[in-house]
Amino acid sequence: MAELRVPPGRAGRLWLGERLETARHAATLLDHKLHVLRTEQKRCALIADRTRTEWETAQREAAEWLTRAAILAGQRDIRLCTPERLAEVTINWNAVMGVRYPGDAVCTAPDKSAGARSPGTAALVEAATAHQRALQAAVAHAAATAACRILETETVETRRRLRAIADRWTPRLESALRALVERLDEAERAEAVQLRWAAARGSVTFGLAGRGGEVAGP
Secondary structure: OOOOOOOOHHHHHHHHHHHHHHHHHHHHHHHHHHHHHHHHHHHHHHHHHHHHHHHHHHHHHHHHHHHHHHHHOOHHHHHHOOOOOOOEEEEEEEEEOOEEEEEEEEEEOOOOOOOOOOOOOHHHHHHHHHHHHHHHHHHHHHHHHHHHHHHHHHHHHHHHHHHHHHHHHHHHHHHHHHHHHHHHHHHHHHHHHHHHHHHHHHHHHHHHHHHHHHHHOO
């Protein structure tokens, strides 16, 4: 760490005091931010656990319906009923303590084109519906997982900054301020001693001069 360039004298005490106050204020803000981030991180972790369970359940149901559709209608009908366009995903973003992360995510299935083939069996209809649910669950879980990852990264970085200020920068400023105050106090005591000594010496000289004047008189 670079050496502190503290101004000399009382200006240095003021300089250190201001920076120490700023460091303590920054540590307080970072500690508050860390608390908020941890709370939000726990909430997102619960959502990620719930959405993972929903996704796994929906995925199993979709796989079961796809197997039934393949048995009843065949692979050719499944391919012919596949939408030509892709699904669209809309993500609503949240923000806390300056950190932006994914919130709710909505998946919209593509509309059927005018010339699209109608499902030949009920199993194909159920399979399509089950896959839409699974896709929505997967999107929700992906958003929750991304939110957890972003919040975790910011939590680690905030904790690192807090430790840097609280464990290194603040103690360094406090140590420098104590040392400077001790030097200033010592200098003031030395100056006071010199002033008293000078005053006492001046009084003695004045007294001797006065007595000398009496001896020299008639």
